[in-house]
Amino acid sequence: MHLRRQIVSAMGLCALAVAGSAAVSTGAAAAPDASGHVYVNDNTAGTNTIAGFERHGDGTLTPLAGSPFNAGGAGTGTIVGSQGALQLSGDRRYLLAVDTGSNQISVLRIRPDGSLRAVEDGPVSSGGVEPVSIAVSGNLVFVANEGNAGSAPNYTGFTLNRGGHLTPIEDSTVTLAATANPGDVLFNSTGTNLIGIEVGTANPSTFLIDSFAVGRHGRLTRAAGSPFAAQAAGPFGSEFSPANPSDLYVSNAHGGALAGSISAFNVTPDGSLTSIGASPYADHQTAPCWVEISHDGRYLFTVNTASTTISSYQIQGDGSLSLLGSTPFKSGTTGVRPFDARLDPSGTNLYVVDAGLAAVSAFAVNGGTLTELSQSPSTLPAGATPFGIVVTQSDQENEA
Numbered sequence: 166m167h168l169r170r171q172i173v174s175a176m177g178l179c180a181l182a183v184a185g186s187a188a189v190s191t192g193a194a195a196a197p198d199a200s201g202h203v204y205v206n207d208n209t210a211g212t213n214t215i216a217g218f219e220r221h222g223d224g225t226l227t228p229l230a231g232s233p234f235n236a237g238g239a240g241t242g243t244i245v246g247s248q249g250a251l252q253l254s255g256d257r258r259y260l261l262a263v264d265t266g267s268n269q270i271s272v273l274r275i276r277p278d279g280s281l282r283a284v285e286d287g288p289v290s291s292g293g294v295e296p297v298s299i300a301v302s303g304n305l306v307f308v309a310n311e312g313n314a315g316s317a318p319n320y321t322g323f324t325l326n327r328g329g330h331l332t333p334i335e336d337s338t339v340t341l342a343a344t345a346n347p348g349d350v351l352f353n354s355t356g357t358n359l360i361g362i363e364v365g366t367a368n369p370s371t372f373l374i375d376s377f378a379v380g381r382h383g384r385l386t387r388a389a390g391s392p393f394a395a396q397a398a399g400p401f402g403s404e405f406s407p408a409n410p411s412d413l414y415v416s417n418a419h420g421g422a423l424a425g426s427i428s429a430f431n432v433t434p435d436g437s438l439t440s441i442g443a444s445p446y447a448d449h450q451t452a453p454c455w456v457e458i459s460h461d462g463r464y465l466f467t468v469n470t471a472s473t474t475i476s477s478y479q480i481q482g483d484g485s486l487s488l489l490g491s492t493p494f495k496s497g498t499t500g501v502r503p504f505d506a507r508l509d510p511s512g513t514n515l516y517v518v519d520a521g522l523a524a525v526s527a528f529a530v531n532g533g534t535l536t537e538l539s540q541s542p543s544t545l546p547a548g549a550t551p552f553g554i555v556v557t558q559s560d561q562e563n564e565a
Contacts, residue, residue: 198222199559201509202279203516205525206251206262206553207233207546210242213264215251215273215281216545220556224514224527226543233546234281236271238264238288242550244520246470247297247309248349248362248402248455248505250553255303259329260555263296263308264288270296270308272329275557284329292321292338298349302356305383306331309347309361318345320361320375322383334383344371348401352379353410358432359385360413362400363392367419372400374415376436388436396428396445402455402505405432408462412484413438416453416467417445425453427467429484442485448476450491457506457515464489464533466506468517473501475517477533492535494526496542504551510558514538523549 203218203226214233218226250263254272260281262271269288273281293310300307304325312318322337341347341363348364359379365371373392377385399419406412413430420426426445430438452471458464458480465478465486474491481487494501502521508514508530515528515535524542528535545551 201556201558202229203525204251204260204281204555204557205518205545205549205551207549207551208240208242208245208250208265209233209546209548209550210266211239212236213238213240213262213266213271214546215260215262216549216551217279217281218525218543219279220509224529224538225540226525226527229279231280234273235283236262236264236273236288237283238269238271239266240264240550241266242548244502244550245297245552246348246454246504247552249298249300249351250505251555252299252301253555253557254325255301256327257557259284259325261299261301261306261325262553263291263299265295265297268294268296268310270299270323270331272325272331274329286330289331292333293319297347300350300352300359302352302379305352305356305379307350307359309350311347312341312343317341317343318347320347320350322385324383337383337385339375339385341375342371344369345373349403351403351405353405353413353432354407355410357410357434358436360403360432362403362415364399364401364418365395367398370398372398374400374438376432376438378434378436386436388438391436393438396440397426400428402467404456404458404465406458406462406480406484407460409484412441414456414458414465416456418452418454418470422451423449425450425469427453427456427465427478427486429486431484442483444485446478446486446488448488448491450474450476455505457508459508459530460510460512466515466535468503468506470503473498473503475503475506475515475528475535477535479533489533492528492537495537496522505554507554507556509556516554516556518551518554520551523551525554
């Protein structure tokens with residue numbers, strides 16, 4: 166059973182069937198204090214597009230002129246659940262997007278005005294079927310391919326040059342079991358470890374975490390004991406602490422109603438995983454899926470897709486978690502399906518993709534406290550079934 170079909174099958178999974186609709190704003194009027202941009206992988210049927218917004222100092226969004234931008238590959242036009250379907254290159258010049266409908270990866274140049282242009286040689290093969298997640302560290306790129314009945318899931322590596330061109334790394338593909346259902350692949354901040362999350366299946370139980378040490382030229386060495394058993398059903402989203410590259414956090418989405426949790430691990434240089442404190446840590450919500458951590462490493466936010474809330478944790482000095490509470494989306498639960506989340510570079514606003522409303526919700530961040538902005542959410546282009554989000558800052562764009 167493929168991940169996107171599994172996700173919509175039950176209450177305890179990361180998303181619920183969309184019922185009804187909710188009113189969505191078209192964004193605030195243009196503000197003079199533009200501070201960066203927000204981009205979303207629209208996953209549109211046929212030609213895939215990337216939506217772009219100008220981001221203002223108060224956190225509000227207005228659509229960029231020319232948005233949405235042609236990615237070159239094809240989306241599916243159906244809801245796909247994963248973390249990291251859109252990523253920023255290490256030099257912040259490019260966006261990398263999965264084109265799940267055409268089994269490709271697109272690279273788009275970020276222009277000085279925030280508009281996007283696909284690189285000249287177009288999208289490249291993802292090295293598998295149904296790419297769902299991208300990991301980036303410097304010029305190294307790894308892609309998680311979900312696979313299908315005729316093609317096994319895998320992780321495949323590439324290098325990205327300064328011209329925005331992807332080149333496959335020879336013999337880099339790591340083949341996974343047919344039941345893997347990969348949901349996320351990511352590097353730690355030093356690029357020395359790579360983690361892959363196998364959302365797995367309930368029957369048989371295949372909830373696993375793949376862990377690798379990253380060597381020269383992107384060569385992977387699987388950790389002894391990998392894949393490791395997840396601590397609860399449905400490991401899904403994951404994030405390394407920006408402040409401590411050895412601390413890894415993984416959401417557990419399929420525990421059932423009000424039984425979600427977050428696992429905390431220490432990852433050694435060779436990729437071994439050990440549990441931190443009393444992990445996993447309950448959030449008393451349903452289907453925590455997407456994970457984001459404040460840039461100072463003090464707070465963790467997880468999007469509870471089925472509860473339509475965001476839980477906030479304080480990260481203690483030893484890496485353990487203390488639950489602070491949960492914040493509901495002001496649009497309620499009707500038609501809402503919150504997915505991937507990303508903080509802006511200053512850490513003052515959190516943006517969440519909503520696949521049910523085809524919109525982006527925006528929250529002001531004060532420590533571990535979230536407050537949804539009055540003009541949130543902002544509408545995505547017609548036909549969007551979005552997943553994956555990137556947030557940039559103007560004084561960081563195109564500086565490399």
